[in-house]
Amino acid sequence: MLKFLIRRISVMIFTALVLTFVVFFLTNLPPNLEKLARSEGSVRMTDDAVASWIVENGHGGPLLGRYAEWLGLAPGWTLTDEKGVTRGRCIDVYAEAGSAPTFCGILQGNWGISTFAKEPVGDVLGRSLGATGWLMFWVMMVMVPASLVIGILSGMREGARTDRVLSVFSIASTATPEYVSGVILLAVFASVNAGLSPLLRDWGLLSDRTLFYGTATSAMDKITFWNFALPVMTIALYGIGYISRMTRASMTEVMTQQYIRTARLKGVRFRDVVLRHALRNALIAPFTVIMLQFPWLLNGVVITELLFNYKGFGWTLVQAAGNNDIDLLLGCSVVAVLVVLITQLISDIGYVFLNPRIRLA
Amino acid sequence: MQDALSWGGIILRILQQFLPVWIALIATFALSLRFKRHLGLFGKLFDSPVGMIGLALVLFWVFTALFANMIITMDPIGQFGRTKNPLPGLPLTGVENPPYPYFLLGGDHLARDVFSRMVMGAREVLKIAPFATAFAFMVGVTLGLPAGYFGGKLDTALSFLANLVLAFPVILLFYLLVTPEIRDTGIPVYLAAVLFIFPVIFTCTVLNSRFHTDPPKRNLMIGVTLVIGLWAYSGLAFNLDPLGIWSMGPNLLNVFVSVVFVNAPTVFRIVRGLVLDIKARDYVAAGQTRGESAWYIMLWEILPNARGPLIVDFCLRIGYTTILLGTLGFFGLGVTPESPDWGSTINAGRKLLLLYPHAAIVPALALMSLVLGLNLLADGLREESLKD
Numbered sequence: 001m002l003k004f005l006i007r008r009i010s011v012m013i014f015t016a017l018v019l020t021f022v023v024f025f026l027t028n029l030p031p032n033l034e035k036l037a038r039s040e041g042s043v044r045m046t047d048d049a050v051a052s053w054i055v056e057n058g059h060g061g062p063l064l065g066r067y068a069e070w071l072g073l074a075p076g077w078t079l080t081d082e083k084g085v086t087r088g089r090c091i092d093v094y095a096e097a098g099s100a101p102t103f104c105g106i107l108q109g110n111w112g113i114s115t116f117a118k119e120p121v122g123d124v125l126g127r128s129l130g131a132t133g134w135l136m137f138w139v140m141m142v143m144v145p146a147s148l149v150i151g152i153l154s155g156m157r158e159g160a161r162t163d164r165v166l167s168v169f170s171i172a173s174t175a176t177p178e179y180v181s182g183v184i185l186l187a188v189f190a191s192v193n194a195g196l197s198p199l200l201r202d203w204g205l206l207s208d209r210t211l212f213y214g215t216a217t218s219a220m221d222k223i224t225f226w227n228f229a230l231p232v233m234t235i236a237l238y239g240i241g242y243i244s245r246m247t248r249a250s251m252t253e254v255m256t257q258q259y260i261r262t263a264r265l266k267g268v269r270f271r272d273v274v275l276r277h278a279l280r281n282a283l284i285a286p287f288t289v290i291m292l293q294f295p296w297l298l299n300g301v302v303i304t305e306l307l308f309n310y311k312g313f314g315w316t317l318v319q320a321a322g323n324n325d326i327d328l329l330l331g332c333s334v335v336a337v338l339v340v341l342i343t344q345l346i347s348d349i350g351y352v353f354l355n356p357r358i359r360l361a
Numbered sequence: 362m363q364d365a366l367s368w369g370g371i372i373l374r375i376l377q378q379f380l381p382v383w384i385a386l387i388a389t390f391a392l393s394l395r396f397k398r399h400l401g402l403f404g405k406l407f408d409s410p411v412g413m414i415g416l417a418l419v420l421f422w423v424f425t426a427l428f429a430n431m432i433i434t435m436d437p438i439g440q441f442g443r444t445k446n447p448l449p450g451l452p453l454t455g456v457e458n459p460p461y462p463y464f465l466l467g468g469d470h471l472a473r474d475v476f477s478r479m480v481m482g483a484r485e486v487l488k489i490a491p492f493a494t495a496f497a498f499m500v501g502v503t504l505g506l507p508a509g510y511f512g513g514k515l516d517t518a519l520s521f522l523a524n525l526v527l528a529f530p531v532i533l534l535f536y537l538l539v540t541p542e543i544r545d546t547g548i549p550v551y552l553a554a555v556l557f558i559f560p561v562i563f564t565c566t567v568l569n570s571r572f573h574t575d576p577p578k579r580n581l582m583i584g585v586t587l588v589i590g591l592w593a594y595s596g597l598a599f600n601l602d603p604l605g606i607w608s609m610g611p612n613l614l615n616v617f618v619s620v621v622f623v624n625a626p627t628v629f630r631i632v633r634g635l636v637l638d639i640k641a642r643d644y645v646a647a648g649q650t651r652g653e654s655a656w657y658i659m660l661w662e663i664l665p666n667a668r669g670p671l672i673v674d675f676c677l678r679i680g681y682t683t684i685l686l687g688t689l690g691f692f693g694l695g696v697t698p699e700s701p702d703w704g705s706t707i708n709a710g711r712k713l714l715l716l717y718p719h720a721a722i723v724p725a726l727a728l729m730s731l732v733l734g735l736n737l738l739a740d741g742l743r744e745e746s747l748k749d
Contacts, residue, residue, distance in 0.1 A: 011521075015528055022529075023537065031542035171740060175733035177684045179691045179707055180725040187718035194718045214715045295530060302532045303691065307711060314532075318692070321536035329536075336530040344528070 001352075008348065012341045016334075023333040024067050027326045033059050035324050040115060070112070070330065072105020106334065112327030116319055121331040124316060129335065131220055132301055132312035135231060138223075139297065143236040143243065144290060150240065151247020151286065156274050158252045167248070173241030178303040182234040186307070189230060190214040216310040231308045235300040239293055243286055250285035254278045284354045291347035295340045366450030366463055375465055375476070381428040386420055402672070405745040412741015418734025422727075426484040433477035434461035437701045440472045446717040447472065469706075469720040470713055478701040479723050485702035486731070489613075490682040493620040497682075498675060499560045500621065501628025506659040508629070509636025520633070523626035531623055531685070532692075538619045539694040549615040553598040556621050561590035570656040612696050620685055624678060631674055635667040642666075669746040673739045680735035687728050703728045 026032075037053040038045055045053065054060055058069075058077040068074035104110040111121035154166035176184075188195035189212040200206035213227040254260065255278055263273045302314030309315070313335070320328035366374070376383075397404035406412040425432060435441055435453075441460075442453050449467040453459045465476040508516040543549065564586045572579035596607025597614075609617065639645065640663060648658045689695050690704020698705070703724040710721030 015521075015525060018525060019529060023533070026537040026543070026548075029542065029546050029548075031545045035542060171736050172733055175680065175736050176729050177687060177732075179687060179704070179711075180729045183707060183711060183714060183718075183721045183725045186714050187722050191715050191718050193716065210715070295528075298530050299532050299688070303688070306692075317533065317536075321533075333530070333533050336533055337528060340528045340530065 004352075005349070008345055012345060016337055016341060019337045020071075020330070020334055021067055023330055024070065025063060027324075027329055028059065028063060028066065032324055032326070036115070036326065039324065068105075070105050072103050072107035072110070075102040076104050106331075111331045114320070114325050114328040116323040116325040116328060121327050124328060125313075125331050125335060128311065128313045128316040131310065132305070132314065134219075134223060135228075135235070135301065135305075135310065135312060136297065138228060138232045139235045139239070142232055143239045146236070147240040147243035148247055148283070148286065151244040152251055152274070152279065152282065154244070155248035155251025155282070156255060156278065158255070163248075166244070170241040170244045170248070173237050174245065176237060176241075178234050178238055178300045179307065181237045182230075182304060182307045185230050185234055186214055214308075216305075216308040220311060231304050231310060234304045234307070235297065238300060239297065242296075243289055243293065246289040247282065247286040251278065251282040254282045257281075284351065287354060288347040288351050291343045291350065294343040298336055298339065365448070365452060366465075368450070371450045371463075371465055374463070378432050378434060378465070378476075379425070381431050382421060382424040385424045385428070386417065389420060390417070402742065402746060405748075406738075406741055409741040409744050411737050412745065415734050415737025415739070415741055418730055419738055422483050422731045422734070423487060425480055426487040429480050429484045432480045433474075434463075434465060435474040435477045436460070437473065437477045437481040438699055441468070441474065442472050444468070445472055446470055446713060446720065448717070449475075449719055466723050467717070467719040469710060470717075475706075475720055475723050478706055479703070479727050481701040482703045482706060482724055482727065483731070485696070485700060486683055486686060486728075489617060489620070489686060490679050493617055494624065494675060494679045494682050496556060496560065496617075496621045497624035497628050497678070498671075499563050500556055500625040502632050502664070502671075503559050503563045503566075504625075505629040505632025506636055506664065507655075509633040510640055510655065510659050510663070516633070519629065523629045526622065526626040527630075532688070534623065535619060535689055535692065535694055538622075539615050539689060544611050544615055549611070549618050550598065552618045552622060553614055556618060556625070557594055557598045561586065561594060564590065566656055567660050570654055570660050573654075610696075616686070616689060616694075616696055619689075620682055623685065624682060628674070628678070631670070632667070635670060636663055639663045639666055673743045673746070676735050676739035676742060680732040680739075683728065683732055683735070 033054050034050050036059075037050045037057075040057075041049070041053050059066070061077070065074055069076050109122070111125065113119070114121050114124050117124045150166050150170060154163040154170075157163060173181075189197070190210045191197060191214075192209055197206065197210040200211060201209075211226075212230050216227050216231045218224075219227045219231075260273060260277055263277050264270070268277075298314070301312065302317055304310070305312045305314035306318055313332070316328065317332040317336075319325070320332055393400065393404065394407055397407045406416060441464075444451065444454070445468075447453075447464045447468040449464065451464050451467065452462055453464060461474075464474055466479070467475050469475055469478070504519055508519045537543070538549070565583050568582045568586060569579060572582065592602065592604075593607045596602025596605075597609050600608055600611075600614075602608060636659070644666075645658055645662055648662050653662075686695075686702065687704035687707065690700075690702050690706070691708045693705070693708055695702055695705040695708075706724040707721050707728075710717075710719075710724070714721050
């Protein structure tokens with residue numbers, strides 16, 4: 001087990017390094033740096049001025065060297081201009097030129113400065129991840145129980161009417177990406193002159209303009225049912241379809257096993273067979289699926305936060321990419337890549353723990 | 362001044378606009394039901410109600426894309442009248458010789474007809490999604506077969522690469538790959554150069570492994586493939602086709618390449634898994650004993666026996682690619698800003714979503730029904746292919 005863990009984690013670290021290097025390479029392509037120079041300096045800079053701006057701000061030099069600087073494995077760049085003022089990667093952060101450390105990359109906890117938010121990337125990421133954490137928490141609270149119940153109900157009697165109805169529901173929900181379900185939910189529940197709200201207003205059941213809020217911006221301060229239900233449902237719907245399909249497949253497979261027939265034949269009630277004998281074995285596969293669903297949830301989070309204007313991680317990622325904010329985008333991708341890799345690891349380890357038939361050499 | 366249409370009137374007129382689609386659908390279904398015993402897997406699909414509904418939905422959009430010119434009521438990019446965001450059924454006023462008297466499903470914030478844009482959007486989506494999926498399959502199959510069959514270092518290296526791409530969050534990849542700046546650096550062209558050569562390699566290996574005992578025939582077939590393949594390759598990847606028949610705009614190329622790039626590793630993993638399962642069968646051992654070449658066994662023994670799961674996945678994957686294209690459009694990274702593809706239209710409509718939902722709802726429902734159709738079709742195919 002230990003050997004397996006060590007091997008997995010070293011592959012994971014290597015993957016993370018390669019992926020962050022790819023992001024670093026793509027964000028530091030010459031056209032991107034020129035765009036950054038023009039947005040940070042001035043729009044009307046000459047090509048020569050752009051070139052020298054790039055060099056003076058530490059974006060010159062070989063790519064690998066700059067990547068090592070960003071990681072914190074190479075000394076940060078410094079530059080003394082003709083006025084005798086020394087600037088540098090580490091000096092900007094720690095204000096004083098003399099006492100600045102030589103190394104300051106993400107390994108030292110310095111994620112750089114966001115040019116878009118004008119604050120350290122670590123602060124921006126911390127805040128937005130906090131906001132997204134709440135969103136994910138409620139998504140999980142809705143998605144996991146709902147999809148397991150649907151999957152088990154439809155998988156315990158394959159081909160029955162319950163199974164048909166629930167299967168159509170889950171196929172339909174996997175066919176509805178977040179930007180579709182979000183738009184539909186907004187139109188039905190949060191539109192001023194379409195869907196439910198005008199109807200309820202006519203009946204005198206509703207005093208506000210709309211039933212649910214159309215944005216989740218207010219949820220940044222205080223989460224209520226009315227401002228958070230729609231974004232949570234938007235993300236959860238897509239996942240419910242997928243996870244319940246997996247649970248159903250695993251449940252139908254378990255229900256055909258010999259030991260289920262034995263239990264039935266010895267006279268155990270159907271309910272007890274499902275709850276005691278089938279359920280535990282049927283939940284192994286969905287566990288890994290739920291874990292591997294995280295990367296996809298990230299997509300949903302980005303779309304939903306943009307649609308509902310909720311300033312979490314996804315919103316930050318979009319702003320960083322749209323404004324060519326290199327440090328922030330790199331920070332976002334480190335977080336995203338780590339989330340993906342760690343959930344993959346947990347899913348592998350969890351699978352081994354849950355399934356006694358798998359033994360690692 | 363005409364009155365606005367009621368919902369009943371709108372639905373009647375829409376049904377009437379779709380007349381060519383209905384005729385084509387009924388003809389296809391009548392013919393298929395008549396000859397379903399001779400049509401193999403496709404014919405068996407008509408035994409499963411779920412599969413039939415899925416097929417009907419998919420064919421509806423395919424025919425809509427084909428007959429889009431006959432169905433649209435107005436120019437999908439043109440702006441009509443002075444009213445902004447006209448509601449569904451509103452008459453078109455203030456225009457000399459209006460192309461059609463009503464906005465059937467309303468108009469968007471630039472007074473463009475939502476119905477016509479939705480219909481044209483089907484053509485935009487179906488022009489890219491199936492082909493991108495097919496390319497991803499070519500790449501995935503060409504790399505997945507040897508990885509599964511030979512195993513060893515090749516497998517380790519290719520699997521690591523596939524996992525690398527899969528660990529990359531899709532949205533981040535799109536934001537990094539589909540930008541005007543990236544286009545200047547030529548990275549999409551390099552990616553296209555790598556990805557687009559796979560169909561040529563694939564076809565050549567398929568032919569060579571089968572006909573290498575008959576050199577004249579083999580040389581003819583491979584020669585024809587190479588001429589056509591490399592001609593298309595030069596046009597699609599580098600825009601250098603001397604005759605100008607094969608070409609792809611830089612935006613389209615960028616979108617196409619990114620979608621293929623995201624899909625190919627998953628196909629690779631599926632193919633690799635299938636090969637690992639099938640290569641232990643007796644007929645593979647028989648082929649090896651006969652002294653068949655490795656590529657013959659992979660392409661002519663293993664691949665045909667893996668076709669069931671691959672066809673099902675192909676259907677699902679077209680749906681997934683449609684969703685990805687919509688995502689790109691939703692983030693404003695689509696083909697062109699005024700393109701009527703569904704993702705871009707949803708993106709444009711979402712700004713006024715709470716006041717005028719129709720501009721975003723119509724393409725959203727269209728996209729959902731196409732993907733639903735593909736998923737149901739895949740489900741029906743899976744059910745029918747498992748029966749024998």
